[in-house]
Amino acid sequence: MESNRILICSKCNLELEERKVTFSYLERQVSHPIMRCPGCGQVFIPESLVKDKMMPLEKALEEK
Amino acid sequence: MKEYLKQFEQCMEKEVPYCTGECPFHMDVKNFIEKVSRGSMKAAYRAYRDAVGYPAIVNQLCDAPCKNVCPRAEHGGSVELHELERACIDLSGNVPPTDYNLPDKKGQIAIIGAGPSGMSALLRLAAKKYHVEVFEKSDRIGGHLWGEMDPDVFLKDFELQLSVHEHVIHYDSEVTDLKSLVSNTGEPFDAVYVATGAGGEDFGILHENEDPDTAYCCRSGETACFAGGELIGYDPLMAMAGGLAMGVIIDNYLKTKKLYYPKISTGTRMCSDVVYIDDERSSVTASGDIYSKPEAMEEASRCVHCRCSVCSKHCDLVEYTNKWPLQIKDEVQATILEGHSMIKVTPAKRMMSLCNHCGVCKEVCPENIDMDRLFIEGRQKMHQQGKMPWAFHEFWLRDMDQAINEAGGLIMPENMNEVSYLFFPGCQLGASEPDLVLKTYEALKQHQENTGILLSCCGIPAKWAGDAEKYRGILENIRTRWEETGKPVMIMGCMTCLKEFRENLPEIPVVTLFEYMAEWYEAKHEVNGEYCVFDPCAARNEESSADAVRSLAESAGVMLKSLQKNNRFFSCCGHGGNGEIADGEYTRYVAGKRINEDSAPYITYCINCRDLFIREGKDAVHILELMFGDTEQNKKELTVTERQQNRIYLKKKITGLPDREDRMTDKECNRSRVKIPQPLQAKLSALRVLEDDVIHTLEFCMKHNRTVYDREADTYSGYSMIGHMTLWIEFRKLEDDCYELVNAYTHRVKIELEAVWNGIKQDIDLQ
Numbered sequence: 001m002e003s004n005r006i007l008i009c010s011k012c013n014l015e016l017e018e019r020k021v022t023f024s025y026l027e028r029q030v031s032h033p034i035m036r037c038p039g040c041g042q043v044f045i046p047e048s049l050v051k052d053k054m055m056p057l058e059k060a061l062e063e064k
Numbered sequence: 065m066k067e068y069l070k071q072f073e074q075c076m077e078k079e080v081p082y083c084t085g086e087c088p089f090h091m092d093v094k095n096f097i098e099k100v101s102r103g104s105m106k107a108a109y110r111a112y113r114d115a116v117g118y119p120a121i122v123n124q125l126c127d128a129p130c131k132n133v134c135p136r137a138e139h140g141g142s143v144e145l146h147e148l149e150r151a152c153i154d155l156s157g158n159v160p161p162t163d164y165n166l167p168d169k170k171g172q173i174a175i176i177g178a179g180p181s182g183m184s185a186l187l188r189l190a191a192k193k194y195h196v197e198v199f200e201k202s203d204r205i206g207g208h209l210w211g212e213m214d215p216d217v218f219l220k221d222f223e224l225q226l227s228v229h230e231h232v233i234h235y236d237s238e239v240t241d242l243k244s245l246v247s248n249t250g251e252p253f254d255a256v257y258v259a260t261g262a263g264g265e266d267f268g269i270l271h272e273n274e275d276p277d278t279a280y281c282c283r284s285g286e287t288a289c290f291a292g293g294e295l296i297g298y299d300p301l302m303a304m305a306g307g308l309a310m311g312v313i314i315d316n317y318l319k320t321k322k323l324y325y326p327k328i329s330t331g332t333r334m335c336s337d338v339v340y341i342d343d344e345r346s347s348v349t350a351s352g353d354i355y356s357k358p359e360a361m362e363e364a365s366r367c368v369h370c371r372c373s374v375c376s377k378h379c380d381l382v383e384y385t386n387k388w389p390l391q392i393k394d395e396v397q398a399t400i401l402e403g404h405s406m407i408k409v410t411p412a413k414r415m416m417s418l419c420n421h422c423g424v425c426k427e428v429c430p431e432n433i434d435m436d437r438l439f440i441e442g443r444q445k446m447h448q449q450g451k452m453p454w455a456f457h458e459f460w461l462r463d464m465d466q467a468i469n470e471a472g473g474l475i476m477p478e479n480m481n482e483v484s485y486l487f488f489p490g491c492q493l494g495a496s497e498p499d500l501v502l503k504t505y506e507a508l509k510q511h512q513e514n515t516g517i518l519l520s521c522c523g524i525p526a527k528w529a530g531d532a533e534k535y536r537g538i539l540e541n542i543r544t545r546w547e548e549t550g551k552p553v554m555i556m557g558c559m560t561c562l563k564e565f566r567e568n569l570p571e572i573p574v575v576t577l578f579e580y581m582a583e584w585y586e587a588k589h590e591v592n593g594e595y596c597v598f599d600p601c602a603a604r605n606e607e608s609s610a611d612a613v614r615s616l617a618e619s620a621g622v623m624l625k626s627l628q629k630n631n632r633f634f635s636c637c638g639h640g641g642n643g644e645i646a647d648g649e650y651t652r653y654v655a656g657k658r659i660n661e662d663s664a665p666y667i668t669y670c671i672n673c674r675d676l677f678i679r680e681g682k683d684a685v686h687i688l689e690l691m692f693g694d695t696e697q698n699k700k701e702l703t704v705t706e707r708q709q710n711r712i713y714l715k716k717k718i719t720g721l722p723d724r725e726d727r728m729t730d731k732e733c734n735r736s737r738v739k740i741p742q743p744l745q746a747k748l749s750a751l752r753v754l755e756d757d758v759i760h761t762l763e764f765c766m767k768h769n770r771t772v773y774d775r776e777a778d779t780y781s782g783y784s785m786i787g788h789m790t791l792w793i794e795f796r797k798l799e800d801d802c803y804e805l806v807n808a809y810t811h812r813v814k815i816e817l818e819a820v821w822n823g824i825k826q827d828i829d830l831q
Contacts, residue, residue, distance in 0.1 A: 010771040022816040027405040044772040047809045058812045062414055062453050
């Protein structure tokens with residue numbers, strides 16, 4: 001599972017943790033927990049999340 | 065925009081079918097047929113009864129004028145509507161009339177004459193709970209029906225339908241003077257309906273005035289008088305329909321006190337040949353005297369529910385979305401209304417971006433409704449409001465900028481500032497087939513030395529993206545270039561560019577490359593085989609170009625056969641409108657329809673058609689390939705990066721610069737440091753991501769140290785914004801400052817910047 005991978009921020013050398021991140025598209029906003037660096041905030045979005053969550057969301061917002 | 069929206073008032077989508085138009089009662093035949101076809105005979109009976117008042121009487125009187133106009137007539141025989149109505153009466157049993165629980169109304173109405181028209185008026189007005197009294201000079205009701213049918217039929221029908229409505233009938237009560245009429249309550253009548261039959265007494269109502277809307281009515285003191293039925297020349301059926309109509313006319317009068325009595329209108333605006341029937345099922349013959357229920361259901365199922373379906377037959381978008389013109393108009397109208405997306409819907413965002421702008425809608429519509437222009441205007445409105453989903457068009461706009469700026473240019477023959485001819489190949493021909501453009505330009509120069517070439521784009525991606533200002537700017541630049549080069553004749557290599565020039569740069573003399581070359585070019589290569597010429601949508605009304613392409617193809621040696629639909633309607637290959645990002649499925653659907661029109665390979669004279677067909681597995685060649693003998697089989701689909709590189713290659717070749725200079729540019733140097741495996745190149749192309757975008761992202765991540773390291777896989781991940789798009793790359797570090805791309809993907813939702821997260825402020829290097 002991609003979410004179980006140990007991911008290290010190159011800048012802070014800290015392990016990424018799951019925190020809430022806000023996204024926006026076509027004047028609307030949504031929030032979702034995302035792996036990110038507790039130091040600098042660098043995020044990591046795995047391809048599985050893009051495919052399973054983001055793409056259906058994008059499609060839905062484009063229909064609204 | 066308003067003018068295009070207004071056009072839809074003429075749309076015949078909701079126009080009544082031919083049979084309803086012909087029916088004196090304007091019966092909603094589609095509703096009736098739907099009920100019969102699902103075997104709901106009681107519901108069908110009610111629909112029939114509600115339309116005609118007295119079903120048993122009307123069924124006997126009716127000579128089925130609907131049959132004369134039914135389009136089924138030539139496809140197995142007209143639908144036996146009259147027989148279906150008869151079957152309904154027979155099969156529905158004793159359906160009681162409906163009595164609506166309404167309060168009594170104030171008006172007092174007199175009806176003079178208890179013939180079919182008077183009795184029909186009585187039914188409707190009594191149902192509305194008016195106080196109605198009928199004055200009949202004889203001792204019986206029914207008028208001339210006595211001589212026409214079995215009295216049992218009409219007397220029973222009158223009795224049944226009126227059984228739940230209060231009314232008064234005065235027999236042996238001949239009226240001689242309307243003013244003397246007084247109701248049972250002692251009050252004068254508010255309205256009188258005179259239905260004394262053909263040649264009957266009109267009490268001076270007729271000939272009162274010439275206005276068609278009030279010709280059969282007048283005021284007598286406080287009383288409004290209406291004449292109707294056979295007295296005003298109606299036939300018996302129309303007389304009954306007219307009687308029923310009095311329910312509305314007198315009701316309106318009593319509410320508004322305005323005299324308005326239009327004649328019953330029949331007919332429909334539906335023109336012929338707008339309904340398509342593709343089976344020849346014959347009318348069902350009743351096994352007995354009347355249809356049984358299964359027979360009635362089968363006969364009803366033959367009805368094709370006529371409505372104008374021309375656009376759905378030809379417009380791929382209407383067919384694909386299964387949205388008809390009026391719904392499309394409503395959705396576009398809702399979408400372009402101003403307002404924040406949180407408080408209003410914009411349902412046509414995607415649909416507007418799908419239209420191929422082939423113009424076939426206006427071409428085939430009997431009312432010339434131009435949905436194409438509606439969508440273009442809609443796209444512009446969306447763009448103005450900043451609501452056009454950028455994802456649908458951003459790549460095309462970036463690609464257009466590359467074609468105009470990085471790979472564009474005006475190249476003139478040596479020592480010439482002005483030319484007689486200027487070749488404009490368009491932005492896509494050079495991206496797909498740069499060598500063909502080179503060969504063509506050489507041939508043009510050999511024929512006419514003073515021929516220059518303008519590598520650019522006509523700006524259509526900006527128009528399709530709704531950015532009218534940018535589009536105009538590009539056209540203006542072209543006009544300037546044309547003026548600077550001595551106002552030459554422009555030789556157009558792309559039919560879409562030609563169409564745009566004709567519409568927007570009418571002062572520029574243009575000729576299509578094919579028309580121009582057909583006059584003097586001799587093919588140097590013999591190509592055999594049978595082909596179909598696929599006409600691009602932009603070639604509509606360009607007959608001489610279409611002919612020139614055929615003559616060039618034949619002179620190259622091929623046998624031609626026609627494509628029945630495309631050659632007539634110039635249907636789009638699917639590329640038009642750049643809708644592929646909005647919905648790739650639709651593009652494949654349209655292309656699939658086109659390539660299945662004939663199994664023979666196609667000759668196209670638009671490179672976009674050829675590229676799309678090849679991608680979808682169709683054997684297709686561009687006419688220039690035939691002319692120059694470059695008909696290589698199994699051409700592979702180029703990636704978006706290769707296409708842009710082809711443009712650069714073409715420019716370098718024409719300007720005489722070496723294809724690869726001794727010293728690599730920074731860009732080329734960077735490219736050589738990043739290894740992108742072939743499957744990923746294809747993936748990037750499908751995502752409309754340039755390999756340079758990957759390199760940019762990698763450089764950005766490395767420069768700002770914004771990467772995430774995955775120990776297990778020994779890879780780094782990072783992202784950057786390419787326009788509005790977020791591009792993620794996963795890569796591995798190799799030796800000597802080189803990298804290998806492991807994965808790449810994109811998303812459209814934007815990550816709201818980390819600056820707001822957890823109170824931590826971020827560097828502005830995050831873009």
